[in-house]
Amino acid sequence: MLPDRERNGRESRIFATPVSRGRVLRRRVIGVHTAWTTVGDGEFFCPGCGGDRNYQRRTGRRRFVLLGVPVLPRGAAGPIVECAACGDHFGTDVLDHPTTTRLSAMVRDAVHTVVLAILAAGGTSSRTTLDAAVGALRGAGFDDACEEQLVALVEALAADTGRATVPDCGPGLAIELHEALGPLAPHLAPAGREALLIQGARIALADGPYTPAEREVLATAGDALTIGADEVTRLMVAARTTHF
Numbered sequence: 001m002l003p004d005r006e007r008n009g010r011e012s013r014i015f016a017t018p019v020s021r022g023r024v025l026r027r028r029v030i031g032v033h034t035a036w037t038t039v040g041d042g043e044f045f046c047p048g049c050g051g052d053r054n055y056q057r058r059t060g061r062r063r064f065v066l067l068g069v070p071v072l073p074r075g076a077a078g079p080i081v082e083c084a085a086c087g088d089h090f091g092t093d094v095l096d097h098p099t100t101t102r103l104s105a106m107v108r109d110a111v112h113t114v115v116l117a118i119l120a121a122g123g124t125s126s127r128t129t130l131d132a133a134v135g136a137l138r139g140a141g142f143d144d145a146c147e148e149q150l151v152a153l154v155e156a157l158a159a160d161t162g163r164a165t166v167p168d169c170g171p172g173l174a175i176e177l178h179e180a181l182g183p184l185a186p187h188l189a190p191a192g193r194e195a196l197l198i199q200g201a202r203i204a205l206a207d208g209p210y211t212p213a214e215r216e217v218l219a220t221a222g223d224a225l226t227i228g229a230d231e232v233t234r235l236m237v238a239a240r241t242t243h244f
């Protein structure tokens with residue numbers, strides 16, 4: 001029996017290999033046909049052809065076909081995700097992986113959140129800290145990031161979370177960090193996750209040693225990025241001396 005390719009609704013399962021005239025005849029008259037119905041569409045990262053592509057989400061109904069006529073139901077097929085570019089079929093779990101466009105937006109968002117959290121914890125009075133923060137944001141694609149804008153954002157954040165006078169990594173900041181970093185973490189290689197933490201550490205170090213509040217932000221960010229506590233400590237020490 002040949003494998004069931006289930007592609008494009010064409011006849012898929014064949015009950016003979018093409019070795020004799022009789023079998024060739026049987027190929028034409030008997031088989032399993034899958035009729036696909038599209039139930040949704042969108043954009044996904046296709047692991048088959050390796051890029052952001054359109055997809056159709058489809059469910060199918062299998063039927064035995066005799067002389068080209070469907071005769072017996074053979075149950076449901078799918079749901080599957082079909083790539084519009086290469087036509088390959090995948091399980092719907094392929095949609096759990098973000099598109100490259102979405103992934104880069106998530107990384108930008110993560111950098112922005114880490115930078116703001118560090119500034120919120122360490123204050124915005126130091127020019128070197130603000131310079132480092134602006135540099136990190138511009139490196140992440142926020143071309144029009146500037147110090148005034150950052151100061152305003154941090155003040156708004158402090159007012160919002162009621163931390164205008166006592167900087168620390170309160171629940172508000174911790175939630176922000178987990179929301180921005182948590183969904184991203186499974187899709188980044190360890191080096192990518194570490195780079196995010198190191199960026200935060202470098203901003204924290206720009207005006208001197210880590211403050212307790214900055215340490216707390218970095219520990220929370222490391223936790224959200226699924227970096228172990230020991231590794232977070234090692235990276236924080238390494239950020240003091242090593243250029244990444």
Ligand SMILES: [Zn+2]
Pocket residue numbers: 046047048049050053083084085086087088
């Ligand atoms: Zn594809």
